Amino acid sequence: MNNIIDGKKIARKIETKLKKEISNMKTKPKLAIVLVGDDSPSQIYVNRKKEAAKRIGINFVLYNFQKDIKQEKLISEIKNIQSKFKPNGLIVQLPLPQHLYASKVLNAIDPKIDVDCLTDINQGKLLMEKPFVEPPTPLAVITILENLKINLKGKNIVIIGTGVLVGKPLAAMLLNRGTTVIGCNSQTKNIKQKCLNADIIITAVGKKNILTADMVKQGTIIIDAGITMRNKKTVGDVDFENVVKKAKYITPVPGGVGPITVVELLANTVKLSKLKSAN
Numbered sequence: 542m543n544n545i546i547d548g549k550k551i552a553r554k555i556e557t558k559l560k561k562e563i564s565n566m567k568t569k570p571k572l573a574i575v576l577v578g579d580d581s582p583s584q585i586y587v588n589r590k591k592e593a594a595k596r597i598g599i600n601f602v603l604y605n606f607q608k609d610i611k612q613e614k615l616i617s618e619i620k621n622i623q624s625k626f627k628p629n630g631l632i633v634q635l636p637l638p639q640h641l642y643a644s645k646v647l648n649a650i651d652p653k654i655d656v657d658c659l660t661d662i663n664q665g666k667l668l669m670e671k672p673f674v675e676p677p678t679p680l681a682v683i684t685i686l687e688n689l690k691i692n693l694k695g696k697n698i699v700i701i702g703t704g705v706l707v708g709k710p711l712a713a714m715l716l717n718r719g720t721t722v723i724g725c726n727s728q729t730k731n732i733k734q735k736c737l738n739a740d741i742i743i744t745a746v747g748k749k750n751i752l753t754a755d756m757v758k759q760g761t762i763i764i765d766a767g768i769t770m771r772n773k774k775t776v777g778d779v780d781f782e783n784v785v786k787k788a789k790y791i792t793p794v795p796g797g798v799g800p801i802t803v804v805e806l807l808a809n810t811v812k813l814s815k816l817k818s819a820n
Contacts (some may be wrong), residue, residue, distance in 0.1 A: 546685055552800035552803065555801070568595075570626060570814035571812075573628040574605065576605050578638050582662055589803050593807055597695065608638045612646065616645070616646060623734075631650050645713065653817070655672060656809040657677065659676070673812075676796065677708070682707075684801055684805065687799070691741075691762065699739040700712055700743045700745065701736075702767065706745075733756045736757060741761070743766060744765050754787055761788055768799070779794075781793060
């Protein structure tokens with residue numbers, strides 16, 4: 542079906558552009574990832590980032606820590622990585638073990654190398670329309686819409702899921718681009734009716750079949766940014782089999798938002814590396 546968005550194809554285009562940019566740089570950008578524990582999905586995501594970084598010429602270093610590491614020790618290690626390795630981009634792979642309060646750990650990252658845009662400072666800059674970079678998954682959603690040549694101004698957009706990783710920053714980014722946004726969470730009433738009035742629906746929950754065909758009008762654009770594991774298979778939020786018949790465009794899971802998210806993370810690393818060189 543020609544309404545299915547090929548995220549891998551979009552990602553390859555961006556990778557080609559980045560590879561060319563990096564080949565013209567005096568020094569290769571450096572990306573560091575901090576991984577705590579042995580969460581299987583996290584290891585898969587980190588490996589994808591590592592492989593993509595290698596393909597385009599970014600120096601990649603992974604720092605592994607035991608899941609029982611104390612918060613103070615982890616924060617100290619993050620600061621140590623920044624002072625010794627001097628990366629252009631640093632990520633703390635989420636989720637963290639429960640005893641590590643994520644916000645405190647994330648704020649140990651220098652905002653000028655925070656490629657995930659998760660520090661308090663960078664979240665604030667995003668709201669004020671003055672970000673160093675924009676967060677990769679929301680940026681991947683924007684990239685998809687731009688590739689479809691969608692004029693976002695005046696569009697009615699529903700985001701299902703208002704978490705700090707995708708829903709909240711994406712709402713800000715879309716509002717900054719002149720759209721009307723409704724953010725839906727577990728307390729929202731009449732989600733179905735809100736979705737039926739939408740031009741674009743974006744899901745970011747991590748719960749299978751949270752968006753079904755009866756919630757979607759003919760010709761809606763559907764972006765599925767949710768991800769969860771079912772029987773060792775990666776699935777999204779959308780009842781894809783049935784919703785695809787009504788959607789103007791739709792992203793699959795896997796192969797939709799995910800590959801673009803990885804490459805946008807690398808694009809952020811390149812951007813921050815250039816900003817550092819310019820100063």
